[in-house]
Amino acid sequence: MKVTPDIISYEFIGTEAKVTKSANPYCKGINGKIIDETRNTFTILCNGEKKMVMKNLSVFHFRFSDGTVVEIDGKLLVGRPEDRLKKHVKRLW
Numbered sequence: 001m002k003v004t005p006d007i008i009s010y011e012f013i014g015t016e017a018k019v020t021k022s023a024n025p026y027c028k029g030i031n032g033k034i035i036d037e038t039r040n041t042f043t044i045l046c047n048g049e050k051k052m053v054m055k056n057l058s059v060f061h062f063r064f065s066d067g068t069v070v071e072i073d074g075k076l077l078v079g080r081p082e083d084r085l086k087k088h089v090k091r092l093w
Contacts, residue, residue, distance in 0.1 A: 012042070
């Protein structure tokens with residue numbers, strides 16, 4: 001997978017994710033498959049339990065199906081999934 005600024009418009013449900021940084025110490029280290037997404041949260045299935053993680057307080061590592069791992073600040077992902085398609089982001093790197 002080629003990593004471009006358009007990665008934020010990707011569909012994250014079904015993707016493996018890990019919370020690497022968070023303002024909430026209870027969320028740090030949560031990893032598993034994303035099973036739901038709302039405007040402000042991801043729901044991650046972690047060891048058989050559903051955990052809700054605030055997007056704007058966290059930094060995520062996403063592992064895509066081809067093995068690519070990408071770190072994304074959750075502040076870039078805030079918003080309804082369908083609205084992220086319309087969002088334009090300047091090059092981040």
